[in-house]
Amino acid sequence: MSLQLRNRIYRELHSLVLIDPHTHINPLAPASATLADILGYHYYTELAHSAGMPKSEIEEEGLDPKEKVRRLIENLGPIQNTVQYSWLVEMAQAFFGFEGEHITPNNWETLYDAALEKMSGDDWASQVLSQSNLEAVFLTNDFDDPLEGFDTSVYIPCLRTDDLVFRLAEQSVRDRLTTATGVEVCDVATLRRAVETLFTHFTQKNVRACAISLPPDFTPARVSDGRAHMAIEAFGLQGVNYSESHHRALAQFVFWTLAENCQQHGLPFDLMIGVNRSVYAAGVYQGQDLYDSRISLIQYRELFNAFPEVTFPISVLASVTNQELASYAWIFPNVVTNGHWWYSNTPTFIEHDAAARLEAVPSTKQIGYYSDMYKLEFALPKFNMYKRILAKILAEKYVIDRNWGEERAVELGRRVLRRNVDDIFMSGS
Secondary structure, three states, rough: HHHHHHHHHHHHHHHOOEEOOOOOOOOOOOOOOOOOHHHHHHHHHHHHOOOOOOOHHOOOOOOHHHHHHHHHOOOOOOOOOOOHHHHHHHHHHHHOOOOOOOOOOOOOHHHHHHHHHHHOOHHHHHHHHHOOOOEEEOOOOOOOOOOOOOOOOOOOOOOHHHHHHHHOOOOOHHHHHHHHHHHOOOHHHHHHHHHHHHHHHHHHHHEEEEEEEEEEOOOOOOOOHHHHHHHHHHHHHHHHHOOHHHHHHHHHHHHHHHHHHHHOOOOOOEEEOOEEEEOOOOOOOOOOOEEOOOHHHHHHHHHHHOOOOEEEEEEEEEEHHHHHHHHHHHHOOOOOEEEEOOHOOHHHHHHHHHHHHHHHHHHHEOOOOOOOOOOOHHHHHHHHHHHHHHHHHHHHHHHOOOOOOHOOOOHHHHEEEEEEHHHHHHHOO
């Protein structure tokens, strides 16, 4: 009964047309051009490297895409047990007619050629969106992105602000800001004007969120104009060599200014908390960063209290932080649980974390999943994985354990998969 029930609930969830609320898609080249674009995703390169493939063979300059695929396929044997490998096989089966269970040195060329033929079509991106039941995807846009050349109702802008908060002392970042806004930052007033100009530009282009990735040691705090001016003066004179105290004060001031603009423009502020960069310096591209369990959301209490009108969708990098996140969403009206990020994006962690959230947090305050993808093809296997897990939770913990009706359980699934995305991101501004 349980398996049949899960399958029925899964079919209902699978029929939903979704919006993916966080990706790294390039809207000018959203889908893959060859199988190398899929296998070049950092999950595969870092797992292959971890299992013994030399970094030099993965990142050789000028490497032909087909040769890159051959090399990676020959090194994927040790990762066939991983969920990431199952994504690869599911994509190959769904999009390219692959009929096997394993992609091997003996069959990969046929798959490569079939994929190349499909991907060469002018409407390949549209085909992938349709087959994946995706209506739209959120982007990750640099603050100086002109946001031109694509349909912003399908590829929805999201203002990514890491460089503004943590790298503003660098001349190159300030030059980009001046070019994007026409404002040269020399004091607090011009900094505020530059940020306001960015928000106006993005709002005119259908932006639906502001977002930032935050290290474990960052603590948002209100900084006075006088203290911020000292920091701005310091980086004007000293550049990137200015003191850590100035760096921290400026980062906090810029971050707080962003939150103020989110409040003014009615935008959610996505916080992705807890990543330490370049922990494994010898790792492959995008395979160097890890989570840090020393993070605590207590560092964000001043922010949550100061901006009750701003919605903060929160992603945490590790499952060990999930209970704290669920507890903050339990208490704070403006804190929302958001997806299963990075190292938490495997079925065992998702099942535990999603079940805890469903049992502890108001149903209207949970964004079930986002793909975090770089190419559109990954939405299908990633969302399918989450829907299977969600169907299991709803079947076992709600229909069986709590005697809910099946449709009631499905409606809860619809809410966390789609309705909350609409309510939190799409109804404002």
